[in-house]
Amino acid sequence: KTLPTEIINIVKNIRKEYQFENITEKLNTMRKKKVLIIGDTIIDEYVSVKALGRPSKENIIATQYESKELFLGGVFASIGTLSSFSDNIDFITKFNSNKNDIKFIKKHIPKNIKKAYFLHDKTVTTKKTRYVMNSHSHIKKLFEIYEMDDKPINDKEEKQILKILDRDLSKYDMVIVNDYGHGLITEKIINTLQKKSRFLAVNAQINAGNQGYNLITKYKKADYYCIDLEEAKKAINKKDIIQEHVPNELSKKINGKYIAVTLGANGSITRFKKNKNFRFPAFTNIIVDTMSAGDAYYVSSAMTLFLTNSVPLAALLGNLCGSMQVALRGCSPINKDIFYQNLNSLFKIN
Numbered sequence: 001k002t003l004p005t006e007i008i009n010i011v012k013n014i015r016k017e018y019q020f021e022n023i024t025e026k027l028n029t030m031r032k033k034k035v036l037i038i039g040d041t042i043i044d045e046y047v048s049v050k051a052l053g054r055p056s057k058e059n060i061i062a063t064q065y066e067s068k069e070l071f072l073g074g075v076f077a078s079i080g081t082l083s084s085f086s087d088n089i090d091f092i093t094k095f096n097s098n099k100n101d102i103k104f105i106k107k108h109i110p111k112n113i114k115k116a117y118f119l120h121d122k123t124v125t126t127k128k129t130r131y132v133m134n135s136h137s138h139i140k141k142l143f144e145i146y147e148m149d150d151k152p153i154n155d156k157e158e159k160q161i162l163k164i165l166d167r168d169l170s171k172y173d174m175v176i177v178n179d180y181g182h183g184l185i186t187e188k189i190i191n192t193l194q195k196k197s198r199f200l201a202v203n204a205q206i207n208a209g210n211q212g213y214n215l216i217t218k219y220k221k222a223d224y225y226c227i228d229l230e231e232a233k234k235a236i237n238k239k240d241i242i243q244e245h246v247p248n249e250l251s252k253k254i255n256g257k258y259i260a261v262t263l264g265a266n267g268s269i270t271r272f273k274k275n276k277n278f279r280f281p282a283f284t285n286i287i288v289d290t291m292s293a294g295d296a297y298y299v300s301s302a303m304t305l306f307l308t309n310s311v312p313l314a315a316l317l318g319n320l321c322g323s324m325q326v327a328l329r330g331c332s333p334i335n336k337d338i339f340y341q342n343l344n345s346l347f348k349i350n
Contacts, residue, residue: 264290
């Protein structure tokens with residue numbers, strides 16, 4: 001498909017500073033950077049069904065079971081994408097100690113992960129089961145079921161994490177937080193992350209299980225914030241605000257060098273200076289599934305900002321990663337080689 005003129009113009013401007021080879025060279029330096037990722041584990045299940053119609057005696061839709069798939073989601077969306085670029089990732093997360101969960105999670109962890117800090121107990125691993133219908137181009141989600149216990153971790157677990165952070169945080173070049181509001185990241189952990197991280201990127205998501213209780217404003221001192229438009233509006237408590245004003249209003253509540261607000265099909269806005277925003281339109285793309293698109297944008301833009309401080313380049317790579325993610329089913333990691341091919345094609349535009 002033809003790219004929007006806006007994107008072509010932005011790419012031409014970026015090309016004045018960066019050639020494709022310069023960007024890949026920069027991104028390749030990520031290989032050696034030491035990264036810590038912390039966040040909630042989520043197992044995403046898709047149950048595919050086919051509609052049969054309405055039963056004669058009930059006011060419901062009957063469906064026929066076809067198949068089911070499991071995806072490793074939550075913090076592992078970021079781990080999967082970033083592990084394509086870095087061989088030096090450690091992570092902290094928590095899940096249930098039952099054999100099935102441990103086996104499934106360990107099987108799907110990228111092979112180049114250095115260190116994994118797992119907290120195990122009898123608390124159920126957060127699992128989100130979505131009933132979906134497959135059409136020829138995309139999946140239609142009917143409803144979802146949560147299995148979770150999202151009470152905060154106990155004192156012993158909190159102390160375990162704080163001990164790791166106090167001992168090791170200064171060794172990490174970059175820290176990425178995936179906060180889904182399911183109990184892993186406590187106030188003390190946030191304070192330690194903010195005090196001791198060299199470059200801190202945060203993403204706090206709102207979902208059906210934590211409506212209104214997991215706002216980005218609980219983080220006051222991160223370098224990079226990335227959330228979607230609805231999450232940003234809830235954080236500033238302004239439902240009808242103009243999109244362009246959102247990052248500046250948000251900056252009054254949090255002290256971030258960079259604040260990105262993702263707009264779904266409308267791309268993203270990034271605030272980088274007082275009253276200065278950079279708008280990037282979305283790539284036109286076939287949307288198979290929107291799951292993890294925000295995570296793909298977040299982690300790739302965070303990495304780019306950390307390496308280059310270039311907001312236009314971070315928005316470009318973030319939106320490119322997001323557009324690749326929506327073409328995949330479920331929480332499937334981005335393929336770095338295909339990412340580079342797509343980026344190279346963009347940089348050849350006249």
